[in-house]
Amino acid sequence: xxxxxxxxxxxxxxxxxxxxxxxxxxxxxxxxxxxxxxxxxxxxxxxxxxxxxxxxxxxxxxxxxxxxxxxxxxxxxxxxxxxxxxxxxxxxxxxxxxxxxxxxxxxxxxxxxxxxxxxxxxxxxxxxxxxxxxxxxxxxxxxxxxxxxxxxxxxxxxxxxxxxxxxxxxxxxxxxxxxxxxxxxxxxxxxxxxxxxxx
Ligand SMILES: [Fe+2]
Numbered sequence: 001x002x003x004x005x006x007x008x009x010x011x012x013x014x015x016x017x018x019x020x021x022x023x024x025x026x027x028x029x030x031x032x033x034x035x036x037x038x039x040x041x042x043x044x045x046x047x048x049x050x051x052x053x054x055x056x057x058x059x060x061x062x063x064x065x066x067x068x069x070x071x072x073x074x075x076x077x078x079x080x081x082x083x084x085x086x087x088x089x090x091x092x093x094x095x096x097x098x099x100x101x102x103x104x105x106x107x108x109x110x111x112x113x114x115x116x117x118x119x120x121x122x123x124x125x126x127x128x129x130x131x132x133x134x135x136x137x138x139x140x141x142x143x144x145x146x147x148x149x150x151x152x153x154x155x156x157x158x159x160x161x162x163x164x165x166x167x168x169x170x171x172x173x174x175x176x177x178x179x180x181x182x183x184x185x186x187x188x189x190x191x192x193x194x195x196x197x198x199x
Pocket of ligand 1: 060064084085157
């Protein structure tokens with residue numbers, strides 16, 4: 001191992017030693033711990049271009065979270081509201097999947113389902129303008145996350161395009177994002193086992 005560079009030297013995994021995997025695991029845990037800051041930094045990329053909407057996606061995200069908070073939503077739901085559109089710039093044709101992927105390791109599976117399906121549910125408010133069925137979300141009426149997804153879209157998401165609304169700044173939500181994204185992903189990452197002495 002090259003201690004000076006603090007990195008492994010193998011050329012393929014077949015050469016990797018236990019110490020090298022332990023080193024990589026240490027780096028990975030630091031990287032995971034810093035993920036909330038990278039997510040928050042990425043959220044800023046939604047500011048600027050409004051794409052024709054009354055507010056840009058950054059303002060919309062803050063406003064959605066503010067409305068959820070003021071309606072008494074729990075912290076996890078407020079974080080979902082803040083980050084639900086974070087994939088807009090990377091995957092404009094599939095943005096809900098990005099937000100769901102980021103949040104899924106840390107949240108209730110029903111909330112991950114809600115994020116993943118929010119675009120279709122939100123479409124209740126506009127799909128008819130595109131010649132599409134606004135009631136398409138009814139196919140999920142019996143799903144356990146149906147009611148929360150309807151509430152998320154109807155009360156907070158579709159309502160959050162008001163440039164005159166008293167929207168809270170990002171700083172208000174930073175500790176919430178840090179707490180939710182600092183939970184053990186999927187209940188805990190596998191760790192490199194203790195080094196065993198050679199028999
Ligand atoms: Fe949205």
